[in-house]
Amino acid sequence: MLAATNRFDLARIAQFPALYGTLVGLIALIVLLLCVGKVPLAYNVRNLIVRWRTSLMMVIAFILVVGLMTMMMAFVNGMIALTANSGQPGNVVVFSGGANDEGFSNLALTEVTNVERTEGIAVNAEGQRLASKEVYVIANQDVPVGPGQKPRRAFVQVRGLEDPLITSTVHNLRLKPGGLWFSAAGVEEATSPDVPGGAYVQAVVGNGIAGELGMSSPEKRPLVVGETFFMADRLWKIVGILDSTGSTYDSEVWAKRQIVAERFGKDVYSSFVVRATEIDQAEKLAETLKDSKEVALTAMTEEQYFVNLQATSRVLLYAVLLVAVIMAVGGIFGVMNTMFAAISQRIKDIGVLRILGYARGHVLISFLLESMILALVGGIAGCFVGMLVDGWTAKSTVGSGPGAAKLVVLQFVVSQEVLAGGLVLALVMGLIGGLLPALRAMRMRVLETLR
Amino acid sequence: MAEAEAIVRVNGVHKYFTRGSERVDVLQGLSLSVPNGEFLALMGPSGSGKTTLLNLIAGLDTPSSGEVWIGSDLISKMSESQLATWRTRNVGFIFQFYHLLAVLTAYENVELPLLLLSMSAAERKQRVLTALDLVGLSDRLHHRPGQLSGGQQQRVGIARAIVTDPTLIVADEPTGDLDAKSADDILHLMGELQRELQKTIIMVTHDPKAAERAGRTLHLEKGKLVHEERRSKATAS
Amino acid sequence: MFQLTRLIIKNLRRNVLRTVLTALGTMVLVLAVTSVWSVLDFIDNQTADKANDFKILISDKNNAQGRLPRSYMESMRRGAARGSDDVVPDDYMTWAFYGGTLDPTKSSRENFLFLIACEPEKAPTMLDDLDQLGTADTARLNAAIEKMRKQPNGIIMGHEQLKLMNKEVGGRITVNGLTFKGLNLEFEIVDTFPKSAQRYGQTSIMNIEYLFQGIDEYDAKNKTKLASGVAPIAFEMLKVKNRQDYERLAAQIVNSPLYTSPAVRCESGGSAVSTFLASWKDIFWGMRWLLSPAILVTLSLVIANAISISVRERHQEIAVLKVLGFRPGQVMFLILGEAMLIGMVSGLISAGFTILFVNKFVGGIPIPIAWFDRFFIPQVALLWGLGIGGVTAFLGSILPAWSARGVRVADVFAKVT
Structure with a gap:
């Protein structure tokens, strides 16, 4: 079905393995690091607590980035939910020839008297x-x-x-x-x-x-x-x-x-x-109406029509994602600073661990886990902040292009997908922000660290 | 006779570093053997190569040429990761500045090397408690380094060094950062380790009083052994 | 002061990695704020009435998509002035919209042409920004308008639209009308809008008289009136000097007996735009009061984090400075200066880069809001960048700087020895 293949909504993005796959992958990575890592987790947690000011600052930054992204996604999600719920399966919308939206469509009363007698209604x-x-x-x-x-x-x-x-x-x-x-x-x-x-x-x-x-x-x-x-x-x-x-x-x-x-x-x-008489006959009915010899008509299933109205939502979604990515990149630089500083402060610890026989990999895992823990805490807190907007209402526009728009009142929808997206963003920030510093910690030479 | 029982054998070891385009020879064809259970002190002015030698014996560094045997292991030919595993099982380290992890308790610091070995949690706990008991810190298990005196911290360091029951204990200026009283206590403790647990101890120091506790003192200068002193067991105690 | 500044620069150069990371973080976040503010700034500009360039729109009173009959046009251009006491507008432009497709069987984007039907000679004065073009571009635009006057079917097309439709200047096209269904018109593309008129990339204009002529010909040929041709005018745009004139003119028009069926409304350009943007208001609110502050706070945190790390690492050094006779205020100045130098320099660089990148390389931020399809970064963004960088850095470093100011020499050296 055309309507189904062209359909665009967050639920579908979520079904796309990327989002949940990434989240599961990231969480699996944390679990794996926890299993493989030998340096006690308490070492990282207590260090985060000892440097509580920097930790807190980073957590707040995570909350802001993730919370904001959750709110914005919930808004777009609400727009999409509106259009997804408005079309009835089996319905066909008919406009004047060439028009793709009712705002541009003019069907003279006299020229459409036969339309409702079309076979299949x-x-x-x-x-x-x-x-x-x-x-x-x-x-x-x-x-x-x-x-x-x-x-x-x-x-x-x-x-x-x-x-x-x-x-x-x-x-x-x-x-x-x-x-x-x-x-x-x-x-x-x-x-x-x-x-x-x-x-x-x-x-x-x-x-x-x-x-x-x-x-x-x-x-x-x-x-x-x-x-x-x-x-x-x-x-x-x-x-x-x-x-x-x-x-x-x-x-x-x-x-x-x-x-x-x-x-x-x-x-x-x-x-x-x-x-249409049957839901699966809607496509056929649309075709029949389009082929009307009497008057030029545009016809499409109502579901398709509402999918077209998601164009604005799609642009906003991309804009939201772009803003989220930009903020995340800014945040990543902050995480890097924090972790690089944490490492230079703890060079001697790294040296001792290595002398005691801890491998380079153990050091890498330990510091990577530290930044991921920070990210996880911030990400979860950010999701909670973002959840506050669930159910809020706001005015917006859904449309398929300039002029073809509907003014709507939408409800923010903080769905599972939105929260998963927020967590993925946080963990990716933690992973990328922590990786370079952790690699540096790993590459340190034992004898140099204790000088 | 001493050769047959030797736990540490260093054969014709050279070690040089390049500083810019210049080559600096730190150890020049040095040979040495340490019998099992000996308390050996290495002395010498700074730059004489004593710490470098200690690092080679402890498997922290590899020689430019020559061999280092510890027991039946030729550690001078080991890769970095082989060395790391080897160190955990065979060497205990005592440092001048203790080098305890500040956020971990005494107990957790001592436990660190055991986490790399496969053993049950119960056995691990038993070993940590024994080690801390041995250094007399049973009542300071959950104190962090910051809450302990210098001498106490060094005791934790010693407990950490012996907890894996290593063949060899290396100590780099273990009393260098301590007052006279604490230093004396630490040296006494090390002497006990050697006598009662039959541990082989190699200690770098520039403090003659510390060296007196050792059964033998080797003097290095410019990368070569220049002088050897032996003391009877009686003087050591 | 000079010595202190040198010390600041030396400090920044010491931990190059941290300086670079902080600067990059600042740049990225300033880019985000600058982009968001550019959209808001543009919207604010559009919804505000300019004091010296007061535009008025006359349109259908009740139906937002309603059309006005041609019979209204002449009197509307005069602002419905009858007596000598009445206000007469300084300038006018009549707007109608003619849209259609080059291929009636395919209503795809590259086939769709949307034209503003107006008096082309009014474009330079009545269309926004076209009075700000350079000399060469103005001359070119005037030449194109002159061609349109001589050639009724001439159109000026935006260069992006031209590219999209894969046409060339001088080319001829036939459009099958959609807004005026049944009215098919032939056009010749006489020129494009100058590229420096950034917002006109997708805008095309035609002669309104050519539209009227087409309607008349249709009626004559088909012996029946073109339904949508009876009332073809979207709105009349007038220009007056100031608000008083606007209010008098508005009263004059609304009370005029000439406009009863349909009745008309008269509003300032800014109000009209506000109405169209009303459904976007919540989004703008979110951009202004949630998004921008959140980015700014994040930026402050990134800087605060970097600076507090650097202060913590340098406690000993700060103590040495104090031993050497630096006063607490000077120490604070050092830290604040360090933060603000990074902030302002990165902010400025980022804004400059954003202007270049967004305006020249991307061709504007492509968010279609109402009929605006893209947003450009204004030159004033350079000041924003400098300001954002400076202020966030100041706020972010004030606490660390205060703590540096309070570093006690005795404490530090007690730890070391």
């Missing part, structure tokens, strides 16, 4: 085709500001739907208890004369955006069913809240398509999302 119990016809708009919402402040606006993603029941089935999203879908008219008459246009626009909102919209209110709490917000010269009334945490729809406002079209001047569809 699933049907629900009522005999309706599972084809969600949607228009996607990024709305400007004026943000209330204090007197004298510059007027501000925020972007709100609005999705107009023909039939919310079909759409929710296709996207496999439910309302949180106590909510309703908007009516066929999509509006609700207002009794108060102050309501612009004499009616409320009925809206179903994502759990995340309910929080965002509430933050600009005086009470700074998430909006609930029955409350309103102002946007595009109308009052929008929340009739339901989507149970959408962890998906990109979490940051969207859903309303009746006709109302959205009228309010934002966009009387077209952005996309069709259709459900």
